[in-house]
Amino acid sequence: MPHDTRNVLLASATALLDEGGVEAVTLREVGRMSGVSHMAPYKHFHDKESLLAVIATREVERLGHMIDHAADAPDDLGGTLHSVLHSYVSWALEHPVRFRLIYCGPWTRPRRELEEALGRTSERVTDVVRRCQRGGELAGHDPERCTCLLLAAAHGAVQLRLAGHPASAGDPDVVVDDLLGLLRSPR
Known part of the structure; x- marks a missing residue:
């Protein structure tokens, strides 16, 4: 499951990137868009x-x-x-x-x-x-x-x-x- 969560987070972040550029990508928004807690991205990525x-x-x-x-x-x-x-x-x-x-x-x-x-x-x-x-x-x-x-x-x-x-x-x-x-x- 963690690997799947990581892929979902990456897909959400890529969508945010394509839509709004680097500025639109925040770990909080990636978590929200992925349907996980706002802290979940920090379990997979050190920072933005x-x-x-x-x-x-x-x-x-x-x-x-x-x-x-x-x-x-x-x-x-x-x-x-x-x-x-x-x-x-x-x-x-x-x-x-x-x-x-x-x-x-x-x-x-x-x-x-x-x-x-x-x-x-x-x-x-x-x-x-x-x-x-x-x-x-x-x-x-x-x-x-x-x-x-x-x-x-x-x-x-x-x-x-x-x-x-x-x-x-x-x-x-x-x-x-x-x-x-x-x-x-x-x-």
Whole structure:
């Protein structure tokens, strides 16, 4: 039962987060929304930041699974990286509060679990970059640096869009496609 309560608390907190941002998530409100006492969340989470860190880590893990799915979908390696990056952009635009929580959260101390999950997700993208390089679709640049460049461009374009800049400032999907075009192996 405690594990079920924890999952209910996390689901309630995620709903509050999506509806009202980080400010809307309080342990008292999470307890009320979950149908438990206002003290019950404290049995599972040290504080609000700990709760948010679990949500962020779970979301990064979910994003990693989405990347795996996108990487396995197409047969064409060049299309694989395209699918992975566009899945990332779509996720970020569909879940802007979760996106901001992960990358700009209210972290007052290092969150090892979140950092490790981000590292694993980045490595998943790097694996796709390596596959594309081996298949001749991408130039043979350092795969980790290439991944960093790709994610930074996608991340930055998403940030611009979420901040309300017009599409002409850099539509995230177009930015990804342009960068992939620049990184393609010369034929």
